[in-house]
Amino acid sequence: MMRRAVVLQAVCLLGVAGTAGAVTPTNVTKVARVTGATPAGETLPNPNQTHTNYEVYGTDLGIVWDKGGGEVFVLFGDTFGAGWCGNGGCGGGWRSNVLARSADTTLSNGLSFTTMIQDRTRHAKEVLASRKVDNDEMTVIPTAGVSVGTRHYIHYMSVKHWGDPGQWTTNYSGIAYSDDNGQNWVKHPSARWVNNASFTNPFQMGAFVKNGGFVYLYATPNGRFGNVHLARVPEGALLDINAYRYWDGNGWSASQAAARPVVIGIAGELSVAYNAALGRFLMTYLNEHRQAVVMRDAGTPTGPWSGEKLLATGAAFPGVYNGFIHPWGNSASELYFITSQWTPYNTFLMRATLTADAEGNNLLSEPGFETQAATPTMAPWYLAGAGGIDRAMGNARSGQDNGFVRASSGWNALKQSVVVQPYTDYTLKGWLRSSSNTTRGYFGARAAGNGPILGESQYGSLPSWSERTVTFNSGANTVVEVYGGVWADSGDTWAQLDDVSLTRGANLVAQGGFEQQPSSTATSPWYVQGNGGVDRGLGFARTGANNGFVRNNTGWNALKQEVAVTPNTVYTLTGWVKTSSNQNDGYFGARVLNAGPILNEVHLTQPLGSYTLQSVTFNSGGNHSVEVYAGTWANTGDTWLQVDDVALVRN
Structure with missing residues (x-):
C-alpha cells in the first residue's frame, strides 16, 4: 500500500443532486399503449403498432434500462403472435421473450421504439431460448437488465412450472450477455443462482442498479410473495458468481446464506432506479395482498427503505402486475413507468407525480390505514x-x-x-x-x-x-x-x-462500541486492513466490555466500516482513540470506497495515553457509501491503536 498523503483531496459535488427527501406518488395516469393493437373505444396513443410491425399481439413486463448510445432497451416476457388467444398469456406465435430499442426522450405522448430485435422481417425475435416443456423448463422470463460499457446483461429466470396465480417455481436464475447490440445473447453457464429443493432461494427474480462502480442486484424468490434481498458486484465482474457480495443486515458477505432482507415483501416483479434529481432510490413491485403496484424510496442502496406507497391499484387498473421504471422519465416531480395488465395482456406507459412525503422517513407501510x-x-x-x-x-x-x-x-x-x-x-x-x-x-x-x-x-x-x-x-x-x-x-x-x-436513530455506524462482536476477529460490519481485531473483556474499553484495535510492527493497519450515506450531505464522525507511546502517524476519518479520495480525516501525530475524542466533519460528495476508518502506520516497531464508541451522524 502506498503511503497516504496527508493533504485532503478535493471532493467534486454533484450539482444536480436533490435533497434526498422522501416522496410519494400521486395523480397516476395511463399515457400510452406500448404494445399490442388498439381495441375499439381506446383513445390512447399507440406509436409502435407491434401487432403489425413485429407480430407482437400480446406480451407483458417491459423492463427498461439505459443501454448507452442514446437508447434504452425495453424487454418483454412471454409474447404471442397472430394466434394469440386474446385474453392473458396464451395462444400461437409464442416466444418466451422479445426485446425493443428506443431513443424516445419525449415520454409525455408515449414511448416509441426505434426497432425490435428481429429474426425475420416484421417478426420480433426470441432472444433467450427455452425448452417449453412443463415441469422441465416451461419458459425463460427476463427480470432485469443493465449495460456496462458496450456489453449488455439480462437477468432471467428459468421457469419450471406455472402454478396458481402469482405462484411459480424456477430451476435457477442466471445472467445472459450480448456484445452485438442485443441481436444475440449468450446464457453464461456459471453466472447462476440455482434454486433449492423447497424453491425458496431468494435470488430468482431481480432488478439491477448501477451505482458507485458496483451493480446492485435486488432480488426475490420465485413467485410474488417473497421478501427483497440484495447483492452487489463490481461492474466488471457481473459474470463471476464468486465476486458477488450479499447484504447481511450490517455489511457485505461472500456467503449467499448470510443474506438478509432489505424490504419485507409481498413483492413480485421488482424495479429499482436511482432518481438523481431527488437523490433517492425508488423501488416498485406488485403486492398481491394489496392488489396494487407499490413504491418505496431510500437515500441509499441498502436503505432504510420507506414504507409502501400505492402507485397503481388494481381497482383503477384491473389486472395490473408490475411497474418498471423508465430511467429517462425520472425527474424531481415525475415518474414514468411501464405496467402490464393481465387483460388485455399488454403493456402501457404510465406517469405519476412525485410529491414530498408527509410521513418523512417512516419505515412503516400504511401508517394511518388510509388506503x-x-x-x-x-x-x-x-x-x-x-x-x-x-x-x-x-x-x-x-x-x-x-x-x-x-x-x-x-x-x-x-x-x-x-x-x-x-x-x-x-x-x-x-x-x-x-x-x-x-x-x-x-x-x-x-x-x-x-x-x-x-x-x-x-x-x-x-x-x-x-x-x-x-x-x-x-x-x-x-x-x-x-x-x-x-x-x-x-x-x-x-x-x-x-x-x-x-x-x-441518528448513528449510522453499526456496532460502534464493538459490544456485539462475537470473537477477537473483527466481523461484519467491521473489517481490518493489516493486523487488528477486537479486545473482548480485556479491560481496555472506554465503555462497555469491548473495543477495537490494530497492532503491528510494520505497514498500515486500520479498522474500517462501510457506511451508507446520502450524497452531497454534511456528516460528523466521532470516536475515541488511544495509542501506544511510539505512535506518531495515525488517522481517523472517512474516504470514498476502494481507496478513493479522502473526504476528511484527523492526523494523529502524537501518542494518546488515554482515550481522546476525535471529530471529523465531511461532505459525502456524490457517494452513497463511504468508508470510515481508524488506523496507524507502524513506523517504529510494535505500534497499536485502540478505538471505541464510534458514531456518524448527519448534520
Whole structure:
C-alpha cells in the first residue's frame, strides 16, 4: 500500500443532486399503449403498432434500462403472435421473450421504439431460448437488465412450472450477455443462482442498479410473495458468481446464506432506479395482498427503505402486475413507468407525480390505514386475535381510517413486520385509544415471530387519542414486529391505533462500541486492513466490555466500516482513540470506497495515553457509501491503536 498523503483531496459535488427527501406518488395516469393493437373505444396513443410491425399481439413486463448510445432497451416476457388467444398469456406465435430499442426522450405522448430485435422481417425475435416443456423448463422470463460499457446483461429466470396465480417455481436464475447490440445473447453457464429443493432461494427474480462502480442486484424468490434481498458486484465482474457480495443486515458477505432482507415483501416483479434529481432510490413491485403496484424510496442502496406507497391499484387498473421504471422519465416531480395488465395482456406507459412525503422517513407501510379502503385485506398490517379497519366511521385520529382490535377474551393486536439494522436504535410512535375496561394494553416492538420484546409501553383506559413513544435497540434482529394491542380480561374490550411511525436513530455506524462482536476477529460490519481485531473483556474499553484495535510492527493497519450515506450531505464522525507511546502517524476519518479520495480525516501525530475524542466533519460528495476508518502506520516497531464508541451522524 502506498503511503497516504496527508493533504485532503478535493471532493467534486454533484450539482444536480436533490435533497434526498422522501416522496410519494400521486395523480397516476395511463399515457400510452406500448404494445399490442388498439381495441375499439381506446383513445390512447399507440406509436409502435407491434401487432403489425413485429407480430407482437400480446406480451407483458417491459423492463427498461439505459443501454448507452442514446437508447434504452425495453424487454418483454412471454409474447404471442397472430394466434394469440386474446385474453392473458396464451395462444400461437409464442416466444418466451422479445426485446425493443428506443431513443424516445419525449415520454409525455408515449414511448416509441426505434426497432425490435428481429429474426425475420416484421417478426420480433426470441432472444433467450427455452425448452417449453412443463415441469422441465416451461419458459425463460427476463427480470432485469443493465449495460456496462458496450456489453449488455439480462437477468432471467428459468421457469419450471406455472402454478396458481402469482405462484411459480424456477430451476435457477442466471445472467445472459450480448456484445452485438442485443441481436444475440449468450446464457453464461456459471453466472447462476440455482434454486433449492423447497424453491425458496431468494435470488430468482431481480432488478439491477448501477451505482458507485458496483451493480446492485435486488432480488426475490420465485413467485410474488417473497421478501427483497440484495447483492452487489463490481461492474466488471457481473459474470463471476464468486465476486458477488450479499447484504447481511450490517455489511457485505461472500456467503449467499448470510443474506438478509432489505424490504419485507409481498413483492413480485421488482424495479429499482436511482432518481438523481431527488437523490433517492425508488423501488416498485406488485403486492398481491394489496392488489396494487407499490413504491418505496431510500437515500441509499441498502436503505432504510420507506414504507409502501400505492402507485397503481388494481381497482383503477384491473389486472395490473408490475411497474418498471423508465430511467429517462425520472425527474424531481415525475415518474414514468411501464405496467402490464393481465387483460388485455399488454403493456402501457404510465406517469405519476412525485410529491414530498408527509410521513418523512417512516419505515412503516400504511401508517394511518388510509388506503385500506382500496384493499380487500389488511395488508401490510395483520392480526393476532380479532380486529380490523374502521373505514370512514368517524373514529380516526387523522384522515378517515384507523385500525382497531376488539374481543371478549385473549390477546388481540395489530402487527406489522419491518426490516431493521441489527444493534441499532429506533423510535416507535403511535396514537392509541381504548375502552374504559382496558387494563393491559401494549404498544411496542419485538423480534419477528412473537420473539423477545425489544421495547414497549403499557397502557390502560385511554378515553381520547394518546400518543405513545417507545425507544428500543434492534439487538441481533434484521426484522422486527411492531404491534398495538390489548388483553381482553374483562369482557368486551377494544383499542384503536392510528398514525404509527418507526424511525431509525441518528448513528449510522453499526456496532460502534464493538459490544456485539462475537470473537477477537473483527466481523461484519467491521473489517481490518493489516493486523487488528477486537479486545473482548480485556479491560481496555472506554465503555462497555469491548473495543477495537490494530497492532503491528510494520505497514498500515486500520479498522474500517462501510457506511451508507446520502450524497452531497454534511456528516460528523466521532470516536475515541488511544495509542501506544511510539505512535506518531495515525488517522481517523472517512474516504470514498476502494481507496478513493479522502473526504476528511484527523492526523494523529502524537501518542494518546488515554482515550481522546476525535471529530471529523465531511461532505459525502456524490457517494452513497463511504468508508470510515481508524488506523496507524507502524513506523517504529510494535505500534497499536485502540478505538471505541464510534458514531456518524448527519448534520
